[in-house]
Amino acid sequence: MRKWWPLVVVCLGTFMFLLDTTVLSVALPDIGAGLSAPLSALQWVANIYTLVLAVLMLTMGALVDRFGARTVYVAGLAVFGVASLACGLSPNAGVLIAARGMQGIGGAALAVTTFALIGAVYRGPDMGRAMGVFGAVTGLAAAVGPMIGGALTQYFSWRAVFFLNLPLVAVTVALALRVLATGRRGAGTRIDLPGTIAFAVCAGSLTYALTVAGEEGWTSFRVLGLLTLAVLALIAFVRVELRSSAPLLEVRLFSKASFSAVLMCVGASTAAFAALVYTSLWLQSGLGLRPVRAGLALMPLALASFGTSLISGRRLHGKSPRAILAAGLLLSGIGCLLQTGLDAGSSAGSLTVGLAVTGIGVGLMGPAMGAAVFAALPPERGGMAAGAMTTFRQLGQTLGVSVFGVLFQHGGSALPEGLNRVLIAAAATGITGSVLAYVFVPKPEDASAPARRRLTGSR
Numbered sequence: 414m415r416k417w418w419p420l421v422v423v424c425l426g427t428f429m430f431l432l433d434t435t436v437l438s439v440a441l442p443d444i445g446a447g448l449s450a451p452l453s454a455l456q457w458v459a460n461i462y463t464l465v466l467a468v469l470m471l472t473m474g475a476l477v478d479r480f481g482a483r484t485v486y487v488a489g490l491a492v493f494g495v496a497s498l499a500c501g502l503s504p505n506a507g508v509l510i511a512a513r514g515m516q517g518i519g520g521a522a523l524a525v526t527t528f529a530l531i532g533a534v535y536r537g538p539d540m541g542r543a544m545g546v547f548g549a550v551t552g553l554a555a556a557v558g559p560m561i562g563g564a565l566t567q568y569f570s571w572r573a574v575f576f577l578n579l580p581l582v583a584v585t586v587a588l589a590l591r592v593l594a595t596g597r598r599g600a601g602t603r604i605d606l607p608g609t610i611a612f613a614v615c616a617g618s619l620t621y622a623l624t625v626a627g628e629e630g631w632t633s634f635r636v637l638g639l640l641t642l643a644v645l646a647l648i649a650f651v652r653v654e655l656r657s658s659a660p661l662l663e664v665r666l667f668s669k670a671s672f673s674a675v676l677m678c679v680g681a682s683t684a685a686f687a688a689l690v691y692t693s694l695w696l697q698s699g700l701g702l703r704p705v706r707a708g709l710a711l712m713p714l715a716l717a718s719f720g721t722s723l724i725s726g727r728r729l730h731g732k733s734p735r736a737i738l739a740a741g742l743l744l745s746g747i748g749c750l751l752q753t754g755l756d757a758g759s760s761a762g763s764l765t766v767g768l769a770v771t772g773i774g775v776g777l778m779g780p781a782m783g784a785a786v787f788a789a790l791p792p793e794r795g796g797m798a799a800g801a802m803t804t805f806r807q808l809g810q811t812l813g814v815s816v817f818g819v820l821f822q823h824g825g826s827a828l829p830e831g832l833n834r835v836l837i838a839a840a841a842t843g844i845t846g847s848v849l850a851y852v853f854v855p856k857p858e859d860a861s862a863p864a865r866r867r868l869t870g871s872r
Contacts, residue, residue, distance in 0.1 A: 436559070562708075
């Protein structure tokens with residue numbers, strides 16, 4: 414039992430940072446009323462957290478390689494706790510937005526170090542079991558966030574959404590200092606500040622452009638300017654990384670189709686969760702459900718994901734990641750497709766089967782994706798592997814919410830029609846990711862071929 418305490422610590426931190434990506438979806442109306450905040454401010458309360466997460470993932474990966482996963486993890490918990498307190502005490506929207514950004518800094522540290530800690534502690538079948546539990550907690554946290562946020566908001570206050578983190582942080586820090594090994598530090602390489610800035614400008618301007626496009630259209634001067642800035646920043650990022658002696662991300666790795674495909678699959682896997690934002694909006698604004706009831710309507714996804722992750726991590730360890738990833742993404746896409754066809758007469762029960770199928774797909778994907786990403790890089794670059802995976806996952810969800818927002822608004826005043834558009838796009842993303850996984854992710858024997866050639870000296 415003692416060997417599983419590090420996993421408990423990792424899962425607690427993961428649960429917190431993922432919870433705060435979705436928990437506000439049902440609390441924003443009360444925040445707006447309590448702080449007299451306009452809609453534009455409320456959008457930034459939600460978006461600044463996920464944007465900071467996406468921007469800092471690679472930097473946090475570099476910090477893990479330099480200072481060790483345990484140090485960065487505990488520091489991230491401390492920042493996350495202080496920021497949560499500041500969020501709960503915020504007197505106005507400006508302070509709340511700033512505190513949410515600070516929360517994103519701590520969340521980025523938690524997101525990256527969790528994978529590095531699991532990879533450092535567990536091997537063989539234990540790795541499969543650990544990734545299975547981790548995937549289950551990931552799916553559970555993302556899915557139950559609206560329900561927990563709704564319950565706290567409905568029965569206490571929106572401030573309780575943030576105060577809930579304080580005891581969780583205290584318990585997790587105490588356990589982390591007790592059960593996590595210090596680990597080894599890197600060689601003290603410098604942090605790639607120019608690369609960090611270039612990536613931040615690229616991700617920030619692209620996300621902002623997608624958000625503005627829903628209101629002004631794709632041809633507006635501001636949207637085109639932001640998209641141009643994003644492209645220029647991406648070019649600058651690639652040039653900086655190619656020349657850097659300590660890059661945030663080895664961009665040459667993207668010349669490997671298998672590595673690029675796995676990260677594309679990671680991004681595609683977030684489509685179902687990005688769609689949940691608009692599913693929750695339809696349940697509350699379209700059907701008039703209270704926050705708690707709306708959260709309960711999403712539970713089929715959470716339960717199916719949790720159960721599947723536990724089983725798949727134990728039973729499918731060592732199986733072909735290509736087959737598992739392809740099957741998981743396909744089921745996720747089919748589940749979204751089964752949720753479509755909504756109209757004015759639809760109820761929350763219309764989503765149940767589709768949510769369950771999506772949950773099964775999500776549960777299959779989690780353990781396989783972690784193993785596939787770590788296998789693509791050498792062990793000493795575990796921080797970079799974790800940073801790349803979490804960056805693509807968070808950026809995929811951030812951009813997915815923005816793109817789906819444009820589709821949702823183009824549905825007009827009919828909420829079911831807007832949600833149908835979102836779900837069709839999410840389904841297409843999952844199915845496309847399934848094809849990428851099946852075609853480009855190598856079989857285990859293909860992945861081991863280079864190692865065999867090195868051992869035998871053959872070419």
